[in-house]
Amino acid sequence: MTPDTTVQAAGCVLWRPAPTPGEPELCLVHRPKYDDWSWPKGKLKRGEAALDGALREVAEETGCRAEPGPELSTQHYEANGRPKQVRYWAAEAVSCAFSPTDEVDQVLWLPPTAARTHLTHAQDRPLVDELLTVLHHTPH
Template structure:
């Protein structure tokens, strides 16, 4: 039996956790803003994300986690996305290469993180979302362990505790701004 030509890692279901998150934008005014969560116990500024439930789609998990952690209802925001996934209407035999598609509501980034105890990996699928209502319409109090707050892009990038979150936010901003 031949080995794969490709570098491969495989994990059983007990060796990975699948999470989804979304970068939550307020695009309702001239000064566009992004919503971060503050985890007071560790004094960390983060993007909203969390584990996907059994049977739940990644997209639904992202929307649920954002609402649970920020207190805001939101929806996925379509962007022009460079992706290797073909459109549903394309034939199966198109080349496996990145192409740009307008109005895509799929995940735009995947983070793969080693678990703390080296027992596997955490997969985090990232989406872009916008508020269903303007943030000024409702000011949620702390939601569980988190407090949500909106910031201008530059301030949000500086506030985030972890570089990985800054990388996700930078890419999301570029997609929302069409660059």
């Protein structure tokens, strides 16, 4: 890897049906190392397919097994002085058993409006609307 090699990562906008009918709840993770709230995501392992990596990261960070849906937008930004690309998928949480780790110490399930304002990084916010568009056009 050189300083200009793009870091490849993947994650999910994880959702579950709300306890009452209406908008879904979205899962945000808190990373104490950065003290931020974001979507579950992480770097891909060598040779790992992006969707496999996204689902692995969801499982590691949230304790959730997820059913992947459509791919969402890919984000490109700089992290630690290197270009980074993160591919995202919509994913429905099937079963969850969260346990805090050094990497992720909290998860929050929030309705879309609250999730949008709670996300630390501006580039994460458009994925809320993208997920809602996908969910409104996909039979569950």
